[in-house]
Amino acid sequence: xxxxxxxxxxxxxxxxxxxxxxxxxxxxxxxxxxxxxxxxxxxxxxxxxxxxxxxxxxxxxxxxxxxxxxxxxxxxxxxxxxxxxxxxxxxxxxxxxxxxxxxxxxxxxxxxxxxxxxxxxxxxxxxxxxxxxxxxxxxxxxxxxxxxxxxxxxxxxxxxxxxxxxxxxxxxxxxxxxxxxxxxxxxxxxxxxxxxxxxxxxxxxxxxxxxxx
Numbered sequence: 001x002x003x004x005x006x007x008x009x010x011x012x013x014x015x016x017x018x019x020x021x022x023x024x025x026x027x028x029x030x031x032x033x034x035x036x037x038x039x040x041x042x043x044x045x046x047x048x049x050x051x052x053x054x055x056x057x058x059x060x061x062x063x064x065x066x067x068x069x070x071x072x073x074x075x076x077x078x079x080x081x082x083x084x085x086x087x088x089x090x091x092x093x094x095x096x097x098x099x100x101x102x103x104x105x106x107x108x109x110x111x112x113x114x115x116x117x118x119x120x121x122x123x124x125x126x127x128x129x130x131x132x133x134x135x136x137x138x139x140x141x142x143x144x145x146x147x148x149x150x151x152x153x154x155x156x157x158x159x160x161x162x163x164x165x166x167x168x169x170x171x172x173x174x175x176x177x178x179x180x181x182x183x184x185x186x187x188x189x190x191x192x193x194x195x196x197x198x199x200x201x202x203x204x205x206x207x208x209x210x211x212x213x
Contacts, residue, residue: 005066008058009129010083014068021054021066021079027158028128035066035079062132062184085186087156088127091193095122101191106179108197111170117197118167123181125156132184136164138195140177145169146195148179170199 002015010032011024023032053069066079091099093106108117125131134154138146148166156162166179175198181191 003052003054003068005052005054005056007056007064008083010056010064012054012056012064012066014054021068023081025128030128032083035081037077037079083129085184086127086129087125087131087158087184089131089181089183089185089188089191090124090126091181091191092122092124093119093193095120099191099193101188101193105194105196106166108168108195110198110200111168113170113172113199113201116167116169118165120163120165121181122161122163123151123156124161125158127185128158130158131156133182134162135182137180137182138166138177139180140195142171142175143177145171145175145197146177146179166195168195168197170197172199172201174198 002013004014005012006026009026011026013022013024014020015022020037021035023035024030025032054066056064056066058064062082062085064081064083066081068077068079070077093099093104099106106119108119111117123134132155134151134156136148136151138148146166146168149164151162151164153162168175175196177195179193179195181193182189183191185191
């Protein structure tokens with residue numbers, strides 16, 4: 001007898017006669033590991049006799065919880081497991097030009113006051129599991145001069161991408177802020193990008209105006 005459950009990025013299986021829970025990446029089919037019940041619950045089970053004897057969920061904190069019925073020992077084992085974080089964020093601006101976390105800076109040029117320029121950013125998942133909890137925010141000295149639209153998704157499957165736009169509306173003088181792209185990436189949970197732009201005074205020489213594209 002065998003049973004299977006799917007949750008998040010993983011397939012969970014259990015087979016008689018040794019009922020540990022084996023875990024596989026649902027995108028690649030790669031084996032991840034097997035969870036074994038400890039001696040405090042009399043070890044692994046030996047008999048599944050109901051439909052859907054194994055169930056699994058992914059919690060909002062990234063932890064997976066599994067329940068496995070074992071009629072042979074008249075018990076249900078619960079397993080808790082935290083997956084390795086292998087979703088890998090990549091951000092491009094413009095498309096095809098990768099940025100570097102904490103290093104890259106995007107300039108919006110020099111504009112007349114109260115005019116705007118926009119930049120479109122692409123978020124990609126270059127990892128082998130889903131990127132979760134995607135969010136974008138802007139802070140810093142002149143954060144109110146830079147605005148972004150809401151993301152149309154909070155998750156990205158491996159190989160998937162999405163875009164968002166940042167718009168700079170010029171005020172007088174040099175303006176700066178920081179863009180943060182948040183996700184479940186293990187080492188780039190906040191992908192940080194500097195934003196700069198300049199508003200030129202209405203009385204300035206037009207030769208000082210740099211058009212933004």
